[in-house]
Each structure stands twice: as structure tokens, then as C-alpha cells.
Amino acid sequence: MRILLTGRGGQLGRALSRTLPALGELRALSRAELDISDEEALLATLQSVSPQVIVNAAAYTAVDRAEQELDAAQAVNAQAPAQMAEWAASRGAILVHFSTDYVFDGAKPEAYVETDEPCPLSAYGHSKLAGEEAIRQSGCNHLIFRTSWVFSGEGSNFVKTILRLASERETLRVVTDQIGSPTSTRLLAEITCAALSRRIAGGTYHAACSGSESWHGFARQIVWGALARGIRTSLTPDAIEAIASRDYPQSAQRPLNSRLNTQKLSRALGLQMPPWQDELHAVLDTLCSHDKA
Numbered sequence: 001m002r003i004l005l006t007g008r009g010g011q012l013g014r015a016l017s018r019t020l021p022a023l024g025e026l027r028a029l030s031r032a033e034l035d036i037s038d039e040e041a042l043l044a045t046l047q048s049v050s051p052q053v054i055v056n057a058a059a060y061t062a063v064d065r066a067e068q069e070l071d072a073a074q075a076v077n078a079q080a081p082a083q084m085a086e087w088a089a090s091r092g093a094i095l096v097h098f099s100t101d102y103v104f105d106g107a108k109p110e111a112y113v114e115t116d117e118p119c120p121l122s123a124y125g126h127s128k129l130a131g132e133e134a135i136r137q138s139g140c141n142h143l144i145f146r147t148s149w150v151f152s153g154e155g156s157n158f159v160k161t162i163l164r165l166a167s168e169r170e171t172l173r174v175v176t177d178q179i180g181s182p183t184s185t186r187l188l189a190e191i192t193c194a195a196l197s198r199r200i201a202g203g204t205y206h207a208a209c210s211g212s213e214s215w216h217g218f219a220r221q222i223v224w225g226a227l228a229r230g231i232r233t234s235l236t237p238d239a240i241e242a243i244a245s246r247d248y249p250q251s252a253q254r255p256l257n258s259r260l261n262t263q264k265l266s267r268a269l270g271l272q273m274p275p276w277q278d279e280l281h282a283v284l285d286t287l288c289s290h291d292k293a
């Protein structure tokens, strides 16, 4: 199987670069090697690599900046996936793409299922939804994995930010009324490989760790985890103040309920999603052993 991976330098791209070689011949390209918003470069790469599977881990992920950079977000999150989908449809290739809980408005009291009506609150959410819709409309064979609150030991993410702030600050305010499922790139890379190797039915799937937390609860667990691993922090979990989203103004509005129901994917793969705490502990084991070294 010839596989093209875009966005190799991102946190998910790095995890996929490690797992996809088990499935075939992988061509993994960073943004410096392929800017997916450059239509000519994207087409030339698709033609020269001629992949049977395209795994698109490239994305415009600056949620707040997207409010001012609508065109840039659309080019990466909507137009480029549309171009990949059109090419995949014409060649019989499979497109694997990642989307987000931010396609929903968070007003539903329960976890979101794949058939719930999206209603993004932010420019980023709109651009990701436009990418999903273009893929579905293209008729290409596709897997869209909507995920949430992605973390890993690499790149930029909430876990690394909280660990840094825990060594710099004595107090911190974190929002407590947004609830979601922190999800590791390790799990997403495993799901991607399992879905491709088991040839599950194409379509849209929710992919996230089991369990849910607020950003505030997540931050406390990260600091507890660091302390339990012998990391000295100036911040203690109890010094993390719980605040409401309205007291932490950001350019982009986020959904209060980001929980994704993953039963469809669990059934298709015969796999239980691991608790987010287990995945956090694995990442903290790596990050904290570096810090102590």
C-alpha cells in the first residue's frame, strides 16, 4: 500500500509517522515539504506519489487566530481536503481526514453522535465542517475521524502548556464549564492503522478517549501527575482556580459540551476506547522522565 501523510510535523502527524509504516510504503511530508494550501504543489505531489491512501494530518489549528484569518483557515481546512478528496475520488484512493468536536455548538446535554446536526460556533469550526462536507460530497472512499482535546508528548498542547505553567506560576485560572474527552495522538494513530488494516466501512466516526473532564479538572490531573512523578512545581493542584468561560474571554467561542459518543467506532473496530487518564499517565511518564533527566 502506498500512503501519503501530510502534516508530518504536527503532533498527530508525528504519531502517524511512527505507526503507518507497518501498513506499507509511507511518504510523510511536513509543511516545509508540502504546503497543502498550494494547489499546484498538492496536485504535483499527489500525481508523483500516486498514493492508494492519503492521510491528512495537516490542519490550521490556531482556533482564536482563525477568527481573523478566515481565508487561511479555509484554504487549509476546507479547500485542500476538497482537492485531496476530488483526486482520491478520481483514482479510487482512500482519504483519511481528522475533524473536530468544534463542529458542534455544545448545547446538547448528552455526548454527540455522528448523525447530530453540526453547528459550529467559531471560524475554525466552520472551516473544519466545510472540509468534512467537501469530502463527503466528493464521493471518495473516506474515513473522517472527529476527535477532541488532542494531546501528546510532542508539539504544542494543553498538557505541555500546563506543565510549563506549573513550573512558572503559583496560581492559575482554568475554565470549568467546558467538558470534553482529552485524546492522545497515540490512540488516534492506533485507530487509523486499525481502521485501514481492517477495512472498516467508510464514513464519519467519533474518535476519542473514554471519560470526560473539564479543562480545570484536566489541568489538576496534569499537575497531580507531575508531582506524583517527582517533578517540583511552583503550582499545586489546589491552587488552580476554576473559572467560567465568560470570565476567560477568547476570540473564538468554544462549545461547552464537547463530548463525543464513540460507540460507532468501537463497534466497527471491536475496540474499547481507553480512559483518557491512562493515556495522560503514559504521556506524563515520558515527559516527566525527560524533565528529571
Ligand SMILES: NC(=O)c1ccc[n+]([C@@H]2O[C@H](COP(=O)([O-])OP(=O)(O)OC[C@H]3O[C@@H](n4cnc5c(N)ncnc54)[C@H](OP(=O)(O)O)[C@@H]3O)[C@@H](O)[C@H]2O)c1
Residues within 6 Å of the ligand: 006, 007, 008, 009, 010, 011, 012, 013, 030, 031, 034, 035, 036, 037, 038, 057, 058, 059, 060, 061, 076, 098, 099, 100, 101, 128, 146, 147, 148, 149, 150, 151, 155, 156
Ligand atoms: N489539537 C486539538 O486539540 C484538536 C482537537 C480536535 C481536532 N483536532 C484535529 O486533529 C488534527 C491534528 O491536529 P494536531 O493537534 O496534530 O495539530 P497540529 O499539532 O497543529 O498539527 C497540524 C500540522 O499541520 C501543519 N500545517 C498547517 N498548515 C499547513 C499547510 N498549509 N500545509 C501543510 N501543513 C500545514 C502544521 O504545520 P506548522 O506547525 O508549521 O503550522 C502542523 O504541523 C487536525 O485535523 C485538527 O483539526 C485537533
